[in-house]
Amino acid sequence: MNESEKIPIPSLRRLSAYLRQLEVLSASEVTHVSSRQLANYSKVGDATIRRDLTLFGKFGQRGVGYEVDDLISTLRVILGTQRRWGVVLVGAGALGRALMRYSGFDQRGFKIIAAFDNDPKKIGTNLGDIPIHSLDELESVIDFTAARIAILTTPSQHAQEMATRLTAAGIEGILDFATPSLEVPPESYVTYVDITAHLEELTFQVSGNHP
Amino acid sequence: MNESEKIPIPSLRRLSAYLRQLEVLSASEVTHVSSRQLANYSKVGDATIRRDLTLFGKFGQRGVGYEVDDLISTLRVILGTQRRWGVVLVGAGALGRALMRYSGFDQRGFKIIAAFDNDPKKIGTNLGDIPIHSLDELESVIDFTAARIAILTTPSQHAQEMATRLTAAGIEGILDFATPSLEVPPESYVTYVDITAHLEELTFQVSGNHP
Numbered sequence A, B: 001m002n003e004s005e006k007i008p009i010p011s012l013r014r015l016s017a018y019l020r021q022l023e024v025l026s027a028s029e030v031t032h033v034s035s036r037q038l039a040n041y042s043k044v045g046d047a048t049i050r051r052d053l054t055l056f057g058k059f060g061q062r063g064v065g066y067e068v069d070d071l072i073s074t075l076r077v078i079l080g081t082q083r084r085w086g087v088v089l090v091g092a093g094a095l096g097r098a099l100m101r102y103s104g105f106d107q108r109g110f111k112i113i114a115a116f117d118n119d120p121k122k123i124g125t126n127l128g129d130i131p132i133h134s135l136d137e138l139e140s141v142i143d144f145t146a147a148r149i150a151i152l153t154t155p156s157q158h159a160q161e162m163a164t165r166l167t168a169a170g171i172e173g174i175l176d177f178a179t180p181s182l183e184v185p186p187e188s189y190v191t192y193v194d195i196t197a198h199l200e201e202l203t204f205q206v207s208g209n210h211p
Helices: A009-027 A035-042 A046-054 A068-079 A094-101 A135-145 A156-168 A195-207 B009-027 B035-042 B046-054 B068-079 B094-101 B135-145 B156-168 B195-207
Strands: A085-090 A110-117 A130-134 A149-152 A173-176 A189-192 B085-090 B110-117 B130-134 B149-152 B173-176 B189-192
Touching: A009 A035, A009 A046, A009 A068, A009 B195, A035 A046, A068 B195, A085 A094, A085 A135, A085 A156, A085 B195, A094 A110, A094 B094, A110 A135, A130 A135, A135 A156, A149 A156, A149 B195, A156 A173, A173 B195, A189 B195, A195 B009, A195 B068, A195 B085, A195 B149, A195 B173, A195 B189, B009 B035, B009 B046, B009 B068, B035 B046, B085 B094, B085 B135, B094 B110, B110 B135, B130 B135, B135 B156, B149 B156, B156 B173
Parallel strands: A085 A110, A085 A149, A110 A130, A149 A173, A173 A189, B085 B110, B085 B149, B110 B130, B149 B173, B173 B189
Antiparallel strands: none
16 A cells, blocks of 8 residues: 555546556557647646656657657556456346446456345346355355455445445455445555546536535 | 636535535434534544635534535535436436436435336337437437536447437536547536446455555
8 A cells, every 4th residue: 555655536536437448449450659649639738648658767759759659568557457357247237237238348358256245136146157055155265266356246334344344354355336424444545436537527517506 | 617717626524414414414403513523423633624615605603513404405406416316318328217216306306207118019118217318319408498407328339419419409517427528519518327446445445556
């Protein structure tokens, strides 16, 4: 945690945005990109891009720009996704099941390897190749799979209890769809996906009733 | 767009985060909160909170702090959610259906009023009280409902075509789950929900192999 706290979250999110754009370019067989082009795609200033990448020792060549696949590799190493991550999912409800079916994870190095629910009708079944276990097996499956990342989609009133069990069982990072204020031990990390905040960003822009 | 561009997106996202925390406090019947408490909950500095809120003319009282319900009302006016928004959803696949079932929208002033899909088995059915229409009806339903916000969950290869049709039909804001690089007219606004970026934030923290 200490090292990483040097990188502000907005910079980190921008690195992910650059990576998304570079993946699109690579799929279209573009080999080089200037900071200005990448800035246009990513909707940030090109000075910001150059500053962000210089932070990680990456310099574009004048007149040539950045080599796309090389920059993808570098960003993946920085973000830790040059390796594959097995992820456990807690809560196989509507959102959980949508995430289990989402093909985008696989392309980016993430694989949901196990899901947990308390519904007897779901326990013991599979969705695609993902087994749904009883919540009683949470600790033993995490131990067995050595998973370090979890996705939490339970109802909000169960989220804190689940976060406490997950971190006690060895989970270090939680992607939280359930509630905005999970408490975890200092060596663990939570990021909250606030879909409503994105909608509020739109209504802020659209309504235009701001000062 | 011009007015709103004065407010940087990170500040805007923080306002949503404060609102989430204040809603939790209000539900627990907390009436007052200091900037320091709100900072702790929202994981930002209390100077940041005070600066963000001063931007909108909101000042806490020394020794008393902010009045929770009053601050909630102010933030909703700023974010445009003091009124209710009817939202159309394009793509009633796994993610689309999960969002149609999501109860959190309703609590925060959003209501999915119509969904669109190209699957004949889904067209003409309802999910809960939400009708699923043919994509052929996109323009007429948007016209009839006067919706200004859309959620896009189609496969990525159809996303640009849908975004173009949506904005031509009068949609001003798109919540995009489909692809990171939608082009829309300058008077419209897109925000991309990048779940993988949140996972990368976790792997960055957990792997610790950054400079």
